[in-house]
Amino acid sequence: xxxxxxxxxxxxxxxxxxxxxxxxxxxxxxxxxxxxxxxxxxxxxxxxxxxxxxxxxxxxxxxxxxxxxxxxxxxxxxxxxxxxxxxxxxxxxxxxxxxxxxxxxxxxxxxxxxxxxxxxxxxxxxxxxxxxxxxxxxxxxxxxxxxxxxxxxxxxxxxxxxxxxxxxxxxxxxxxxxxxxxxxxxxxxxxxxxxxxxxxxxxxxxxxxxxxxxxxxxxxxxxxxxxxxxxxxxxxxxxxxxxxxxxxxxxxxxxxxxxxxxxxxxxxxxxxxxxxxxxxxxxxxxxxxxxxxxxxxxxxxxxxxxxxxxxxxxxxxxxxxxxxxxxxxxxxxxxxxxxxxxxxxxxxxxxxxxxxxxxxxxxxxxxxxxxxxxxxxxxxxxxxxxxxxxxxxxxxxxx
Ligand SMILES: Nc1ncnc2c1ncn2[C@@H]1O[C@H](COP(=O)(O)OP(=O)(O)OP(=O)(O)O)[C@@H](O)[C@H]1O
Numbered sequence: 001x002x003x004x005x006x007x008x009x010x011x012x013x014x015x016x017x018x019x020x021x022x023x024x025x026x027x028x029x030x031x032x033x034x035x036x037x038x039x040x041x042x043x044x045x046x047x048x049x050x051x052x053x054x055x056x057x058x059x060x061x062x063x064x065x066x067x068x069x070x071x072x073x074x075x076x077x078x079x080x081x082x083x084x085x086x087x088x089x090x091x092x093x094x095x096x097x098x099x100x101x102x103x104x105x106x107x108x109x110x111x112x113x114x115x116x117x118x119x120x121x122x123x124x125x126x127x128x129x130x131x132x133x134x135x136x137x138x139x140x141x142x143x144x145x146x147x148x149x150x151x152x153x154x155x156x157x158x159x160x161x162x163x164x165x166x167x168x169x170x171x172x173x174x175x176x177x178x179x180x181x182x183x184x185x186x187x188x189x190x191x192x193x194x195x196x197x198x199x200x201x202x203x204x205x206x207x208x209x210x211x212x213x214x215x216x217x218x219x220x221x222x223x224x225x226x227x228x229x230x231x232x233x234x235x236x237x238x239x240x241x242x243x244x245x246x247x248x249x250x251x252x253x254x255x256x257x258x259x260x261x262x263x264x265x266x267x268x269x270x271x272x273x274x275x276x277x278x279x280x281x282x283x284x285x286x287x288x289x290x291x292x293x294x295x296x297x298x299x300x301x302x303x304x305x306x307x308x309x310x311x312x313x314x315x316x317x318x319x320x321x322x323x324x325x326x327x328x329x330x331x332x333x334x335x336x337x338x339x340x341x342x343x344x345x346x347x348x349x350x351x352x353x354x355x356x357x358x359x360x361x362x363x364x365x366x367x368x369x370x371x372x373x374x375x376x377x378x379x380x381x382x383x384x385x386x387x388x389x390x391x392x393x394x395x396x397x398x399x
Contacts, residue, residue, distance in 0.1 A: 007056035034208035076153035286382035323356030
């Protein structure tokens with residue numbers, strides 16, 4: 001079990017990890033997800049004992065480990081730039097941690113059996129006599145992971161271990177790593193900035209931004225119930241458009257979500273709220289193309305761009321809604337009250353800042369053309385609203 005309590009790291013006056021508390025349960029596969037530079041590696045390095053925290057605690061198996069040296073922590077770490085010893089074979093590389101630990105106390109034959117077992121897990125058993133220079137990038141990566149795990153670590157830390165390999169191999173390797181970590185029931189903390197990777201692998205995800213934890217939850221919770229506007233914008237299997245809106249509620253309690261040029265009516269958008277300015281997250285998975293004359297919660301616009309992904313199309317639809325720049329979701333903007341500019345009308349053909357454009361999935365067979373009218377049905381149950389400071393406004397379904 002790995003735990004951090006208010007773990008903090010500052011370089012000079014710059015706080016890069018800010019009071020991070022999390023617990024990775026025994027055998028759990030936890031992914032730390034966040035943009036580049038948000039402090040992911042620094043957290044891992046503090047857990048591994050390669051970096052001293054400025055304050056806070058690292059707790060391993062219920063013991064405060066701050067004073068333990070890296071070697072005594074019993075955690076294995078695989079780095080982005082995994083380094084194998086070039087003059088040693090794969091077998092010698094994988095065996096190295098065992099030979100150091102046992103220092104002759106255990107027989108070479110026992111250690112070699114273990115090396116072959118672990119190499120078998122990672123599909124490199126046939127390559128053990130080669131040196132790193134004779135291995136492909138993916139094979140080297142597997143050897144590095146095998147070496148990290150050979151000592152039965154009590155915890156396994158992986159720092160974007162797949163960033164060096166091509167996309168196809170990465171998918172295959174990450175599945176293998178996740179399967180093995182589960183099979184071996186080793187407590188794992190895996191760092192990535194790739195949300196697809198995080199959603200695919202994790203038991204739970206920690207979403208990190210500027211050194212702070214934004215949300216901890218299962219992939220399902222993080223993507224379907226984001227805690228704040230940053231998480232909503234960063235995670236989710238599809239694109240997210242943030243637009244400005246305002247809520248009006250009539251006496252009977254039904255609401256209008258005013259999106260400037262267009263509006264959505266709902267009997268349950270926001271009971272009890274009136275004329276609040278909100279930020280509305282419209283994700284691709286809440287949007288569905290419908291015939292242009294469709295009624296109901298529908299937004300209309302014109303096709304501005306079509307991305308052909310082979311199996312489906314992503315249709316960009318200019319709707320005249322007023323976008324909110326992604327910078328709004330930054331913690332600095334939020335600390336200063338998340339200033340959202342008042343409604344401004346923007347020309348539909350303003351392509352320089354395509355904010356406010358919806359991105360909608362369409363079947364591969366269809367042929368939407370640029371400039372064509374397009375209508376999109378909005379699933380109001382999947383629309384997220386945020387207040388001016390970026391906090392989620394939760395909508396209670398009416399009984
Ligand atoms: N030794 C150091 N001295 C000063 N600043 C540092 C040091 N190490 C890291 N930083 C800064 O701390 C911040 C967090 O770095 P860290 O490597 O943890 O980020 P990360 O989320 O792992 O990024 P990436 O995904 O790009 O690897 C960065 O802004 C980085 O520039």
